[in-house]
Every structure is written in C-alpha cells, then in structure tokens.
Amino acid sequence: MHPVENFAPRVLAWFDEHGRKSLPWQDDKSPYRVWISEIMLQQTQVTTVIPYYHKFMSSFPNVEALADAEQDEVLAHWSGLGYYARARNMHKAAKMLVDEFDSEFPQSVEGVCELPGIGRSTAAAILSISRDVQAAILDGNVKRVLARFHAVPVWPGEKKTENAMWELAEQYMPSERCGDYTQAMMDLGATLCTRSKPQCLLCPLESDCQGRLTQDPTQFPIRKPKKAAKPEKSIQLLVLMNQQSQLLLEKRPQTGIWGGLWSLPELASEESIVLHIEQRFATQVKTVTALLSFRHTFSHYHLDISPSRIQMQDTNLVMEGGKYQWFSLEQALQLGLPAPVRSILDSAK
DNA sequence: AAGGCGGGGTG
DNA sequence: CACCCAGCCTT
Structure with a gap:
C-alpha cells in the first residue's frame, strides 16, 4: 500500500465541484455544532440525522445550554436515534467542557479524545472541520475509499490493517484545506464510492484505483470473516x-x-x-x-x-x-x- | 481481539 | 433475511 501523489488535490477539486456544502451543520462550523453532528452521525445516516439535528440545536444551541440540561431532556431529543450511550456521553462531555475546559474545545486530537464518546476519528473530524487542524479521520467512508483505492486484500477490522489504513489516511491529509478534505472524503464515500453500485466513472481517483482494476470493486473492503455458525x-x-x-x-x-x-x-x-x-x-x-x-x-x-x-x-x-x-x-x-x-x-x- | 450498543436503509 | 452505516467503550 504505497501512497499516491496528487491524491488530496484530486479529491479537493472534485469536492469543489460536487461535494455537499449545505448540510445543516455546514453553515456555522463551530466546534460545538460539528461535534453534535459527528456524534449523531456515528453509525447513523445523514437523512436520519437531519431532523434530529435541527430539533437538538434549537433546544441546545450551545455547550452551556447542553450542560445545563437534564439528562432526561437530552435523551428525549435522542429518542429514536439509538445508541443512547452517545447521548449520555455527550451530555457528560458538555459538562466537562463547561466545568473543566472553560467551555472551549481542546486544540489537539489527544485533548479532544479525553471527552467521553469522542475517539480518534471523531476528534479529527471536529478539529479539521471546525478549525482546519491537520488531523485525518478514518470512518466507514474513508475505510471504504482507501480499501478500494489500494485493493486492500484483508479485512480492515484487524488491528494491523486498521493501523496501516490510519497511516495512509494521515499521509493523504493535506496541510491546506484540512476541513474541506475531511468533508470531501466523507462525501466521496457517501455519494460515489458507495457500498454497492459505486459510480467509478465519476470518481477523481478512478485512473489510479486498484479496486477499479479488479473484476468488482465492491469486494473491497473485504467483508468481516463470518464465524460459520457452529453446527x-x-x-x-x-x-x-x-x-x-x-x-x-x-x-x-x-x-x-x-x-x-x-x-x-x-x-x-x-x-x-x-x-x-x-x-x-x-x-x-x-x-x-x-x-x-x-x-x-x-x-x-x-x-x-x-x-x-x-x-x-x-x-x-x-x-x-x-x-x-x-x-x-x-x-x-x-x-x-x-x-x-x-x-x-x-x-x- | 471481540462484543455490545439501536434503529433504519438496502439488496 | 443479512448486512451495513460520519464509532466508541468495555471486557
């Protein structure tokens, strides 16, 4: 898996032309608003999240409002989204931010990772999008794009493989337009390099994509090995x-x-x-x-x-x-x- | 390294 | 029906 030159410029040029730029959390990219969107979007699709996001922001417009809310009220806004630990962690993190961080997000990935419910990928998304910090994400979209681009022949769930993909993700992250690049990679995965029926002919990476050279790019990422149901x-x-x-x-x-x-x-x-x-x-x-x-x-x-x-x-x-x-x-x-x-x-x- | 967490969409 | 999704946390 060697990196390829011009990866980020091609992705960014595609993003300028075809990327999504008017999602609800994209007009005011404050760390708080980006944070809430990222948590809601964990394992949850954009169209599901949008109405929840509007209602949530209307009730809790800033981190102080969220920190002051009762947990019941926060959970009520989450009802139907699932993975309710996300809401509990988020509420707890809001209190931490207000009480211990002077209501300011930390500036580093490690710092943001201190907050409950925020791991490396979500921290990088928040910091790159809201503050243009040069930190790469590795979510389902990026994993899929990278696994196909390099025709990664093993399941990305394995630690070794995941580490290698983090490596790649960091290498491709440009030093300029970091937030746009993060959003671009997610858009690429969500709109072109989809799980099924990828639109390779519209992809800016098509000419160098190893997955594209195979019979079927959708065989990447390699599926999680099924533990054959024991007879x-x-x-x-x-x-x-x-x-x-x-x-x-x-x-x-x-x-x-x-x-x-x-x-x-x-x-x-x-x-x-x-x-x-x-x-x-x-x-x-x-x-x-x-x-x-x-x-x-x-x-x-x-x-x-x-x-x-x-x-x-x-x-x-x-x-x-x-x-x-x-x-x-x-x-x-x-x-x-x-x-x-x-x-x-x-x-x- | 593996499982749990949830609800919804998709083939 | 199985599988997947802007993951993270616990064991």
Whole structure:
C-alpha cells in the first residue's frame, strides 16, 4: 500500500465541484455544532440525522445550554436515534467542557479524545472541520475509499490493517484545506464510492484505483470473516451399570474426536436405549434414568449430550473385541476421559 | 481481539 | 433475511 501523489488535490477539486456544502451543520462550523453532528452521525445516516439535528440545536444551541440540561431532556431529543450511550456521553462531555475546559474545545486530537464518546476519528473530524487542524479521520467512508483505492486484500477490522489504513489516511491529509478534505472524503464515500453500485466513472481517483482494476470493486473492503455458525450435533451417552456397580467404558478409535480416550457408549439421539442395548448386548435392561442434558462446545461445533444411567439385569454381555471394559467409578475417574464424560461421572459420585 | 450498543436503509 | 452505516467503550 504505497501512497499516491496528487491524491488530496484530486479529491479537493472534485469536492469543489460536487461535494455537499449545505448540510445543516455546514453553515456555522463551530466546534460545538460539528461535534453534535459527528456524534449523531456515528453509525447513523445523514437523512436520519437531519431532523434530529435541527430539533437538538434549537433546544441546545450551545455547550452551556447542553450542560445545563437534564439528562432526561437530552435523551428525549435522542429518542429514536439509538445508541443512547452517545447521548449520555455527550451530555457528560458538555459538562466537562463547561466545568473543566472553560467551555472551549481542546486544540489537539489527544485533548479532544479525553471527552467521553469522542475517539480518534471523531476528534479529527471536529478539529479539521471546525478549525482546519491537520488531523485525518478514518470512518466507514474513508475505510471504504482507501480499501478500494489500494485493493486492500484483508479485512480492515484487524488491528494491523486498521493501523496501516490510519497511516495512509494521515499521509493523504493535506496541510491546506484540512476541513474541506475531511468533508470531501466523507462525501466521496457517501455519494460515489458507495457500498454497492459505486459510480467509478465519476470518481477523481478512478485512473489510479486498484479496486477499479479488479473484476468488482465492491469486494473491497473485504467483508468481516463470518464465524460459520457452529453446527449442532446431539448424542446420548450411556452410563451402563452392572450388578457389581461397575460401569462400561468404550475405548475410542485413535483418530477423530476424543481419539484414544475411554468414553461412555454412545447412541444417536433418536435411538431407543432399551431396544439398542438389548439387541447389542443380548441382555435385559432393568431401569433407565435420564440424567441432566447439557451442551459441550468444541472449536467447530456444539454437541448436545443427553446422558442416561442404565441398570443392567446381568453382566453376560456380548462384547465386541476388547474395546469395552467394566470399571469401578473410582477406576474410571483415573482414566483418560473426555471432559464431558468426566463431568457426567463426577456428578454420579 | 471481540462484543455490545439501536434503529433504519438496502439488496 | 443479512448486512451495513460520519464509532466508541468495555471486557
């Protein structure tokens, strides 16, 4: 990802021609008004925000008015916008600004970041737009523009990738017209370099855009890796007790799940215990007691386990080779057991 | 590094 | 329906 010359001038020239310049928070770009707009616009689209912004500014025209308001009143103005921590943090920050900062915004990104609800990107937006400070934002729009421009091949949610994109964002931020540049990048992302159907032919960066060279620019930014919903399996595990209070364990094959461990005889969830056992071991079942079912989760799937305790009539079982063996409970607990099996046996003590 | 927070828009 | 949006905070 090397930076490209002329990035900012091209973006700014496009902005002069096509950028948005009459949004409600753009005629008086005081830090307070920009701040409120930025908070409202976090994870929320412009058309949703506009009516809220008007009403809010009418009720709380400056930071003192906001600081003096009751929290209930502030939240009432936020009702329907969602992410209500934004409003609570904002109200708290207004009080901090009045009480501790003499009602003035700090001049640095680090300073503004001290205020609750304001992170690096929002701080940079406020300072660049309201005071032309040379600080870059990295919001969803900028991430999308940069990810496409450089065809960033990995998900930007990863820390390493995000750091690299911050680096790029700072490098492209010009030393002049910082506020216009911030607004321009957001406009580019919001109106041309949109999530779907980007209008590449109108884009000032089209000729150097790596994403444009690919089959489909919308494959950038790479989507968040889906954690494949873990599949669910269910089994029955059987605590087979003989007349000597011994229980039957089965040696698992070396490969596969629980390879080589001693486990309880397993039955598919839908199989009938009595039928299966009497057929398989040629013996009578005396009693069947359902034990508490529980879920065991592996890295790759959920296993719902329904254990049962079965009292056998006699012990003349027809064994298959040496893979079955009777153990006392004490002996069994000394063996290598799968965790859920150990758990079942522990609770049988 | 991952989850929670919310409501609305979009394909 | 899943996914995304002018993110930030907590764990």
